[in-house]
Amino acid sequence: MMEQLDPAGAASRARARDAEREGPVTQPTVFAPGEDKLSESELRALSPQDVLWRHRSGPALSDALIMMVDDEMLNIEMTQAFLQEAGYRHFVYTDAPEFAVAMMRKEVPAVLLLDLSMPKVNGLDILATMRDDPVLRHVPVIVLTISTDPHVKLKALAMGAMDFLSKPVDPSELGLRIRNTLAASAYREYLGHHDALTGLPNKQRYRQQVVDVLAAADAAGNSGALLHVGVDALGRINDALGRTVGDQMLQRIAKRLASCVQTESGGELSSEKFEPALFRYDGDEFAIVVPYMEGVHTAAAFISKLLEDGAVSYHRHGAPEVFVTCSIGVSVFPADGMDADLLMRNAGMALRHAKQAGRHRYEFFSPRFNEVAQSRLDLSAELRHAIRRDEIDLLYEPRVDLTTGLVVAAQSLVRWKHGSGRVIQGDELMDLAGSSEMDVALAEWSFDQMRAHTKNWRGAGLVPVPTGIKVSMANMLPSDLGYLVNAAISAGMDPRTISLELQHVSALDSLPAKETAAMEALRQKGVRVALDRFGCVASIAHLRKLVCDEIKVDPSFVKDLEQDGTAQAMLLGIADVARRLRLSCVACSVDTPAQLAFLRRNAWDLGQGAVFGEPLPGLAFAAKWLTRSGKPQRLPFPDGVR
Template identity: 30%
Template sequence: MAVSSNLQNSLIMMVDDEPIMIELIRIFLEENGYQHFEGLSDSTTAVAEVTAAQPDILLLDLVMPGVNGFEVLEQLRADEKTKHLPVIVLTSSSDAETKLKALELGATDFLAKPVDQSELALRLRNSLTFKAYQDQLTYYDALTGLPNKKLCLERLSKALTSFKGRHGFLSVLNIRLGQFRKITESYGPKVGETLLKSVSDRLLECVRSSDVVSHGGDSDPTRVTAHLGGDEFSILLTRIENNGDASYVGERLVKAFEKPLTVNGQDFFIPLSIGISIFPGDGDQPEILLSKASSSADLLIDNQESGYQFYSDEANKHLKEKLELQQDLRKALGNGQFHLVYQPQVDGIAKRVCGAEALLRWTHPEKGFVSPAVFIPLAEESGLMVEIGTCVLREACKQSVIWKSQGVEKLTISVNISGKQFRSEDFLGTVKSVLAETQAVPEMIMLEITESLAMSDVDKTVELLADLRALGLEVSVDDFGTGYSSLSYLKDFPIDELKIDKAFVDGLPNNKGDQAIASAIVTMAKKLGYKIVAEGVEELPQVDYLNALGCDLIQGYYFSKPLQPDDFLKYYFELESNQEIA
């Protein structure tokens, strides 16, 4: 009976007090291509030796002096390391009581003594095949086929055990994918999954290269590369001589991802942030080394940097502060620490306030003002964006009702909608509920989505936007021109407004590139019947240039910074009063 090479590489152990039986089984297994066999005739040391060796399968005699097979089986099942080890019990007894007891203790299968060689071959093959299937489910990531975090930690643990007492270093690289979450949020999970598979393939290709292997890799890249989950991968370097080897591999990985990955004809640039920890300097436990590498990668991500970073106390301190802030973020939702400010959107020619963008602010009880650039990514990581987004929408709707009662007419409040919020299970239902609860006039609420979000899963996006507009709401596309524009889709989108990103306003009125882009956006928007809002306008020459182009509304510090509701009201009526005087 042919046995696959993978099964032949399995480690088979046997515990039997008869050395001749062990030798017979050894000869049979070698004749059938099994390459790794260990026999133990002393049952008193069996549990310790089996636990240390971690075989793929155990052949266990029941009737032995000192410690019998039942006791060995019971102890193995009580240990997490051997809890699921396949055990074929060797027994000369055919009575039901013996078999039932062995089954209760966790026996996998039975083999009658004297052992029939054909039956042994069949039982081994079946048990090993089933174990291989279980291992695939337990230890490997279904999407990429790479080892998962559990197997990564086990292999790291074995590597550390073998390294202790020896010279040399061992290194863990934690790899994080820049922009991955935004891409998944904007383009949907299917694109994200395909992208992860492409990342996995490129990592393996890079690790497989001979020069990387010579700097600490392994001849089999799938043994050192793992997918820890989400946008996180890990590489274990086991043969490095110094920190320079880890630096070399980190640099090679970063360069390998300077080329885009292509999914469905779309190019995506995925910068890598790589954290590196070194044994023995950074610790001697698998979880500690992996955690320290991860905290170093976190430092790069939070600073929006690509490259590699060795572990440092600074990275550890930063991670602790980040975790504390995440906990505080959850408390802030229920403690009224969030509030909205409103930045006026002004008709640059008429000098009237026609709109306002609602912007979220967090006042921490101890740290004071926390920048949205800090807490918004934390909210996304913590899974709080849908809840926070709903609170923002509700508060903006309430404010719209208040201002209307105070005599503010025809003022549209723009509310930013995150990708997770937009793609949540019942976003439309949530919007309906908020409108009913607050009694806000839908025509006075503008929902802002980013361009990249609008272009993801186009059919569903168009359907949802049409449903939102059917409620009377208006829809704006934010950051226009910075993403992956597709005019063939945009012309059919049910939207009301485009916002020119600050990146194309900063160079006005002198930068020819910004002139061309701004002019093209305004011209196109006018022909499609959209309003145009320019963001980040800070100087009078910019205002004059945008007015001349035909831009409808100006938003930026030239007219006003974001204001508290009462201050916004004063500003609104101040401009209205100026119109009356004029």
């Protein structure tokens, strides 16, 4: 498309024809005489089709819009002919510079060829206007002028011109300058819309794609989905093995996800206008736009395939093999909304719930996520202040040998009485701390409190019993935990009275050798390690990877055992596994005599819960359950329990 877009062109061409009749042109044109024609091989060297570069094809450069502003029509015609021969298809021009800015605002050029010495409006005026325009200021400008004044050249460059060529111009040089300028602009545009690490379209492109897909879906009346794919525990890999390894894992996952998405092109997840597309959304997160689906079941197989393909391993000589998995959050349109930002936020919220529920799984967004998320957000912010303001207490409850009734240990319990009157304690508080990255601070506070309580007990002549302390590993490495424990030991605590009850242990699935050694070093000092919430958050798979001394069964099993035969069978199965592995097994939340009777009938090891008494502050617990001799107190079982 070679066209003139200004009303003054006809007059200019007439002036040029009159000048030709009167005699030879004395003013230098854009090319020196004899240089307006190049050989075929020279033209081919300047052609955009021969630009082979990483991110943009030659044909795409050929389609770039080139604009020229020059008051001499002969210059424009010669340049137009030259560019057409070189392979550029889109050229617009004006020989009336007062219309130049309006033309550019109507259709922004990829590069502007600008003369400086023109009547009415000169090239410097145009540059000044472009510099003040938020869009035109980014248009590359190549100045073509007869002026040789270095001050003029510097002024043009200072006002934003990218290049400066004095007339007459060598056509080969002009062709190369245009080609290289277009290539550089295209690459800059690419970097602005693509992720440098994976080469995938970035978050900006993702949002635009969502807007476009939603508009098409609204017009067609069809459904679709946004999938946010998050890499599980990438931060731990970066901390343990270095960011280089983490980046390599991201690149591998990106390739596998891209292959999976590409197989759906033209399939049942494609709409008339759009195919499923993959984007790099954020640090450890990818996003996929599914433009069409007949129902949630349509995407189920695709989601399962993404989970499978998103699991990769890394093995370095002399180091253990590291496995990385992904989790997926899904928002569906129009059911979850038709606003791009809302749907993206909903998909991200669903992803966070998927990770909190155990990782390597997927979750669909539901409105209740909003309520839960807002509540957790408010509580997380307040928890930071609660620790500083001493609004949290560390209480203790007895742990009982169910065969003898002896109080053989204590269980610490973190309790927060919120200003609203709501009490947040135990596992609920640990989950809140883990999701808000307050778990490290809460663990440090718990150790400080337990150390002070133990010191008071010893000062009163009482013998402390082994005490379980809950520790979330969501944001903490074993080496960090080792630092806290060693500080407590250095302050006078007996390591044999410390029992670390580990929660959120999925974060420990891929640990380097030094971190595994840190946990084992604590056990060698006499510290006990327990796997908490077994059967729910922790599983048998974790027993194979984490050496421990004890398992604590998730409270849900004991809660349901009176009405649920399946819960009874599973509970007894867990006890059998523990015995075969020579591990202590603790039943948590034993709250009724019927639950206690069932456990005793089935020769259960240890139990704790409300049936043995409510949690007590440190001094009250010591007064009731600790002795000077160290001989454990015997707790009488409720009536009817044998």
